[in-house]
Amino acid sequence: MSRPAHELNTGLTAALDTLAARRTESLAELLEFASIPSVSAQSQHAPDMLRAANWLMARLRQCAGLNVELWPTEGHPAVYAEWLGQEGAPTILVYGHYDVQPPEPLDRWNTLPFSPTVIGDRVYGRGVSDDKGPLLIAVQVADAYLSATGGLPVNVKFLFEGEEEVGSAHLPALVAEKAERLRADFVLSADGGMWSAETPSLTVSARGLAALEFTVRGPAKDLHSGRHGGSLQNPLHAISQLVASLHSPDGRVAVEGFYDGVTERTPDERAATARLPFSDEAYLAQTGAPGTFGEAGFGTLERQWDRPTLELNGLWGGYTGEGSKTVLPSEAHAKVTCRLVPGQTPARIPGMIEAHLRRHLPPGVTLEVRPSDHSASAYHIPADHLGRRVAREVLEQVYGTPPLEVGMGGSIPVLETFQQVLGIDTVFFSFAVGDEDIHAPNEFFRIPRIAEGHQAWARYLARLAEHHE
Amino acid sequence: MSRPAHELNTGLTAALDTLAARRTESLAELLEFASIPSVSAQSQHAPDMLRAANWLMARLRQCAGLNVELWPTEGHPAVYAEWLGQEGAPTILVYGHYDVQPPEPLDRWNTLPFSPTVIGDRVYGRGVSDDKGPLLIAVQVADAYLSATGGLPVNVKFLFEGEEEVGSAHLPALVAEKAERLRADFVLSADGGMWSAETPSLTVSARGLAALEFTVRGPAKDLHSGRHGGSLQNPLHAISQLVASLHSPDGRVAVEGFYDGVTERTPDERAATARLPFSDEAYLAQTGAPGTFGEAGFGTLERQWDRPTLELNGLWGGYTGEGSKTVLPSEAHAKVTCRLVPGQTPARIPGMIEAHLRRHLPPGVTLEVRPSDHSASAYHIPADHLGRRVAREVLEQVYGTPPLEVGMGGSIPVLETFQQVLGIDTVFFSFAVGDEDIHAPNEFFRIPRIAEGHQAWARYLARLAEHHE
Incomplete structure (x- = not known):
């Protein structure tokens, strides 16, 4: 069963209209979610972890037709939800995490880390960029489709874990246990980070x-x-x-x-990295470091992504x-x-x-x-992967320019779990930007990214359904 | 004016009887004094510093005939007291400090650092050994003489500062300002530490x-x-x-x-150090370190005292x-x-x-x-100094064995101040022992040392008066 393109486009328009009408409450939801100090690394915050999981389940239950479950682990629980109403259409597994980094050092924050504060077009608070803001965008898009059209263009499963910031130690066992439930064509990750606020980018590797x-x-x-x-x-x-x-x-x-x-990268690969719009001077101005330093013989981006x-x-x-x-x-x-x-x-x-x-x-x-059991293999997604191609198309639509394809210095341990246990790849589709001080004092999220994220996620689901036809 | 030896001995006997009768309250006074968290390094304890100074002044005012004053500085104040009733007799300046080291790390204490606790023949608490216990011994001896005989064998001035643990930064200015009041033949320091609980010792150098x-x-x-x-x-x-x-x-x-x-020490000096009853094995057993380590070519005591x-x-x-x-x-x-x-x-x-x-x-x-302005010169007291000779005699009387003459790894910055500003030497006469975990968790003071200290300080004052005759 598949739906004609005009019907998909109608659904997309209705979803986008709904999202536009809900812009204020979308931000309000982030402020509420980010006020819960769900710090997975600190045992005194265990009750807050449960509060955050409950908050997220309640939000998912607002989406008409979603089936929502709490999946316990030996550590913090995961929140799962699914809508499987498009028989024969692709199924994506949306990944994110509701836990956040410790806020320390507290004396370096200009606002309280768990009193999310809007200043200009930014919201400041621990977890707003990593990963509560990007995670909510995906939920809000599903809610808009469901309330405007009664369904989603493709089948969607949501898996939001509570241990990403401590290495996702119990996720492999959970994914193995629930492998049948989690079966999907690929993972679309609401965790990750874009290259810059101005230029769309797709992350194609992670350390x-x-x-x-x-x-x-x-x-x-x-x-x-x-x-x-x-x-x-x-x-x-x-x-x-x-x-x-x-x-x-x-x-x-x-x-x-x-x-x-x-393995050393090829001269072509190194040249592609060297062509990216990046300058050490701008990087030093952004970080405030007095100079770059790293492994001799490599540039800054290679040191961050490839070494x-x-x-x-x-x-x-x-x-x-x-x-x-x-x-x-x-x-x-x-x-x-x-x-x-x-x-x-x-x-x-x-x-x-x-x-x-x-x-x-x-x-x-x-x-x-x-x-530590905090561990992950390095990752690289193939250039011709369907999920990667759709992401490229959608980002070009939303931003009017093709995305840069970039590496990622950080690690997402679950990439390996999804690859090894479920046999599927992961496409990064987060609207966080790498300069938003995640893991540092004064973490922030750019409020305009909520609207851009809504546009992109809504179009992604519609376009994926078309590709399938 | 000087008094005959039999009169001095009568006075000594009366003072010792008084001290023996007051043994229980002497310990109770230490428990009270050490319950005040007079941590000079931490600004949140500034009110406690004043409480400790006031407590000490009140204790000194209990001594009939003592003139007691609070001497402000730009930092924590000093407490001063004097009895100058023996015209022509020697004058000693008794030095000590009422401030203590920070108690951190708190989780390593077995008792609360500022709830002094008696366990067996020890009292545990921050500052009991460094320097509140030894300081109180000197005050209690003066009190006993004054209440039993109406006077002291020699003239005595007390100077108790509140900044020893932070480098005595404001003491040089205070001593210079009060140089006339502080004039004395030498300093008798209630701060310092004995070699061991079993063997009396005299400290003759400090780094x-x-x-x-x-x-x-x-x-x-x-x-x-x-x-x-x-x-x-x-x-x-x-x-x-x-x-x-x-x-x-x-x-x-x-x-x-x-x-x-x-300057390198002479072979004779090095041989004298080598003869002291010390073994690396016992030292490692005491400290729990897996091995000694230090400058090549020197033994442990030389590394601690002379390098x-x-x-x-x-x-x-x-x-x-x-x-x-x-x-x-x-x-x-x-x-x-x-x-x-x-x-x-x-x-x-x-x-x-x-x-x-x-x-x-x-x-x-x-x-x-x-x-830092935390600074001190190294120190060495001459072998034939009157104060050092009296100390040697008195310790042999009390313990039945001549004291070992040893070095000190630590520093007492005021030694330099007294030498440079007042032109006088300092004799260490403390009944703290070097193993009492000063500056560490679970600092303790050996309760029998209170009685020994009373004996020794009482005899010291009497013997010094005789030497002068």
Whole structure:
């Protein structure tokens, strides 16, 4: 069963009209959703995670005809919804997440992170860009179709998880358990980020991830640095030596075996990246960094998309408060994540780093390494994939210019889950922009993107139905 | 005017009887004093600093005949008291401090730091050993003499400051301003620490101090480490390289000029240190460290007393909370203190370190260095000093064995002030023991030391009066 194009176009027009009439309430919904501090990493926010899941289910239940379910996991639950009324039409699985990053450091926020605040054409708050704003756009488009036309142009399943910011640890088991329910032609992801607010873009690759934490221990308790200093190894000195040993002066990762399997890109691929509208000067102005720095022999975009990295995300020990405390601390700690590219195996990376740390451990301290289950393989979507082609067409329609096809420095662990468990690819279709300070203080979302996102998602569903005919 | 020995002995006996009768209330006074969180380093405790000063003044005013004054400074005030009724007899200046170290990390305490708790023959609480317990001993001895005999064997001035734990920044100005009032033959310090609970000891040297903090800055704000990682210098990597550069692998400080002026000790001096009853095995068992580590070519005690050091006291940046946060942080911070020996000039050290840091600064970050006014010269008291000889005699009387003469790894900045402004030496006469976890969680004071301290201070005053005859 399929519907003629004029009927689809009528449906699209009705949906777009409905969305236009609901613009104010669409923003109001985001303000309400983002006021729930659904921080998956912090156990004190467990009740808020449930509140957010319940809020999202209630919103989905407003969409006439959607079947909504809460899917528990061993961690935070996922929210699922489906509409399967177009027998024979394609089925897409819309992915997003309702959890957010921790808001710390709180003193760097200009507004309260969980009191979403509109300033000009932006809304500020933790999670507005990653991923509550983009996620709601997809829901609102489905609601508009359902209320205006009584159905959707294609079959749609929604899967919104609550653990993306902590590595989606329980999603693989959930997807495996629900594989039959989740069957789809491909995933359309409401998570991700566009290149810029002015130019549409399609993300066609993402780096993988591996993570670990380690602790260096010296004396059994904190000691007076005057009395004991100079006669015992200071864990802060030892951890600094370890961290410094992880990179060569030329910016390469110094861990043995780290680059094994990494394939060099072709001269054509490198040239395509070099043609993208990007300047180091503008990038430095945007980030406020005094200069670029990275692996010798590569440009900034290649360093972000195509080369693996090892980054410290946290390093701490001793007295960090106001004033001075003459302490020789008992412990020092580090958090590490690596971004990986095709050819690297995430599960092998923590072991390589541990071996390096043990080889370089200074005398007088012990080392504990804790590998994380936060892990993802690198990803690349084929150029001729239907979902990618539809996205290209729709973005050109909405913006009047073909999208740039770009890489992604970050990782979305679920890409690998969908590929391995369901055997399907993922198309990024998020209306977040990469400069919206996600994972940092003062995260924001551009309010005009809501209308653009409505246009694009509504057209995507209609166009996908046409392609199928 | 001087008094015959039998009269002094009568006075000593009466004072000792009084102290013995007051033993329980002496401990109760310490519990009350140590319950005031007089943390000089933390501005939220400014009201508690005043409470502690007022408590101390009230206690001194209980001593019949003491003249008590509050001496304001630009920081926390000092408490002063004097009894000058023995014209022609020696005058001693008793020094101590009523401020304490910050109690952090709080989760490592077994009892509340400001709810002093008696367990067996110890009292646990911040400041009980450093310096409220030892300070109160001196006050209680003066009180006993005054109430039992109506006077003291020698003239006594008390100076208790409130900024010792933050470097005594305002004491030099105060001592200069009050130089006439503070005139004395020498300082008898109730601050310091004995070698062990079993063997009496006299501290005859102390290391000096220099301090600084520094901050490494990269991007203007925290960035997503997935998107940006690998293309900008990570301040955590940069600060680790800087900290690692400060020492050579053989444990020496690698800062150019750091050892300038340091004189090697003679073979006799080194042999005397080697004869002291000390074993690395026992030291490691006490501290729980997996091994000793320090400057090559020196033993543990020499590394602690006679060699200069550079120690990190705090190092931090990025996400340090529960779980993971994939952040490339904007800043990283370090707190540094150096312990110095005779021949080094504290004021020159921060500049040398800053020059080293600037020379070793990795690309892509900026550096800010903040020298501290926390500073002290190294100290050594002459072997034939009257105050040192009296201390030796009294400790042998009380303990039945001559005291060991030892060095001190830590610093007491006021030693330099008393030497330079008043021209007098300082004799350490504290009944704290070096293993009482001062500056660390679970600081404690041995309750039997109160009675021993009473004996020793009472005899010290009597013996000093005799020596003068």
